[in-house]
Amino acid sequence: MTVIFSKKCELAIQAVLFLSVKKDKIIYRAEEISKELKVPKEFVSKVLQILTGSGIVGSKKGKSGGFYLAKSPNQIRLIDIVRIIDGTEIFENCVLGFPGCSSEKPCPMHEKWGKLRDEAYKMLSEETLEQLKEKTIRKIISL
Known part of the structure; x- marks a missing residue:
């Protein structure tokens, strides 16, 4: 279960991390990726x-078609994937959905959520997929 991301976003992150640890421009069929993940x-x-x-992933059509990472892993951050799939509203809006929630008119969770939200955004924005490579490899192997 996720608190922040949709299932679609979680899967997108996993698939891009998978592609990021594979050889450049090698094409993987969706079936291969789904089997490993x-x-x-x-x-x-x-x-x-x-x-x-979005240009993060490339694809080739046909019998020998599939997907590959279109950018270098050192050019992609997790926030890039989140932005494309789920958007960044979770980092901008009230976690409880109150309209007009702000520091001046806070909701009951405003202060605590604000700190968590800012830390999550920072974490997703700082490291590139290249920096996550070793951890990604260990995780995929353990699946």
Whole structure:
């Protein structure tokens, strides 16, 4: 269960991390990615198609088609994927959905959520996929 991201966003992050630890420009079918990550192939295909439109992921059509990382892992941050799939509203709006929530008119969670939100945004924005490579490899191997 996730608190911040949609299931689609979680899967997109996992798929891009998977591609980031593979050899440059090697094409992987959605079926291969889904098998290694143990997630439904249809979801993998759908999220990678969305990311193809953003330039993070590239694709090749046809029998030998599939997906590859279109940018270098040192040019991609997790926030880039979050921004494309879920948007950044969670980092900008009231966590409880109150309109007009602000420091002047805070909701009951404003102060605590604000700190968590800012830390989460910072974490997602700082490290590149290249910096997460070793941790990603260990995680994929353990699946």
